[in-house]
Amino acid sequence: MSAFRSVLQLASKPKPPACTLGTRTIARTSIDVSLRRTFRSSACRRVHYLDVEPDTMLQVLTDSKSQDKVVLVDFYADWCQPCKMLSPILEKLTANENAESVKTGSGLSLDLVTVNADTQAELLQKFNVQSLPTVIAFKDGKPESRFIGAVSERVVREFIAKL
Structure with a gap:
């Protein structure tokens, strides 16, 4: 009988509202979220510019962003076999999903052109x-470093890490 009575007492207690302005209910404990300091960090957004023309190249290199x-500028040709081996490596390493694992020194x-x-x-x-293929790395719009020929993913990672 006492167990039934305690259940009735719990059921009769007023519950805090599920959502109110400035508070958040978590397990019946209200926390004032308006006083908490929030931090936002955006992931490194990487951009690929494919088959650019001179004006686009100039814009990318001189843009304030x-x-x-x-x-990284990848000079390639469709008929070039070493280029066909290197291009997928560059695209993979400069992709947004690899932004955390592949970083410049x-x-x-890191963007790819x-x-x-x-x-x-x-x-x-x-x-x-x-x-x-020739790959030239630009920093602040100026050529910083380059490599020529098809190289392994490990070598490209090392090249990026030195930048």
Whole structure:
């Protein structure tokens, strides 16, 4: 009988509202959320610019958003077998889902630009690209480092880590 009476007493107690402005009910304990300090951090957003033209390339490298980023420029051709091996590695390592595991040594965000050598001879000449594939890393709009030829994923990771 006493167990039944305690259940009735619990049932008759008024319950706090499920949701009120400025409070959140958690297991019948109200916490004032208006006084809590909140922190927001956005994940590193990486961008891929595929088959760019000279004006797009200039815009990407000189854009104010690019000043806090490293931009990898992949010069390739569709007929180039080493390019076909390297391009998927670059795309994988610069993808947003790998932003936490693949970081530059400077902690800057990483974007990828691809340039088709067959259609953009002007860009190849401007950046002195003589072999394919060639990858040039830009920091603050200026060429920082480069490598030529198909390399393994490990080598690309090391290259990125040095930037």
